[in-house]
Amino acid sequence: MTIKRSVIDSILSYAKMAHPNESVLLLHGKLSKKTILIDEVVIPPLATHGQDFSEFPLSMLPSSLSMIGVAHSHPNGVLEPSIQDLNHFYGRVMVITAYPYESETDLALFDGKGNPVRYEII
Numbered sequence: 001m002t003i004k005r006s007v008i009d010s011i012l013s014y015a016k017m018a019h020p021n022e023s024v025l026l027l028h029g030k031l032s033k034k035t036i037l038i039d040e041v042v043i044p045p046l047a048t049h050g051q052d053f054s055e056f057p058l059s060m061l062p063s064s065l066s067m068i069g070v071a072h073s074h075p076n077g078v079l080e081p082s083i084q085d086l087n088h089f090y091g092r093v094m095v096i097t098a099y100p101y102e103s104e105t106d107l108a109l110f111d112g113k114g115n116p117v118r119y120e121i122i
């Protein structure tokens with residue numbers, strides 16, 4: 001799993017902007033046999049700032065091969081997926097960023113079981 005630095009920065013600044021509400025961003029990128037590269041974030045077409053991730057209509061998203069997963073923020077500062085998050089898992093990976101959204105230490109990737117995913121920033 002590889003993430004572009006610009007994607008990390010976008011997730012952090014978008015989360016700051018939405019705080020104290022949750023923010024949701026779609027992760028786009030490239031899948032290969034060996035790895036996944038996340039190289040773009042997209043504001044969801046139906047998004048409004050402050051929409052709860054758990055209420056976000058993932059089923060209404062256009063399905064796309066380039067859609068790797070979803071990033072959302074935790075204004076409460078907890079850097080772990082909730083049960084609801086795991087029930088709403090979409091794609092290959094879930095990115096969570098927790099308040100104060102200052103750097104990549106306030107951000108983590110998880111698989112569909114809630115296990116942390118190691119990644120590299122390029």
Ligand SMILES: [Zn+2]
Nearest residue numbers: 053081082085
């Ligand atoms: Zn969450």
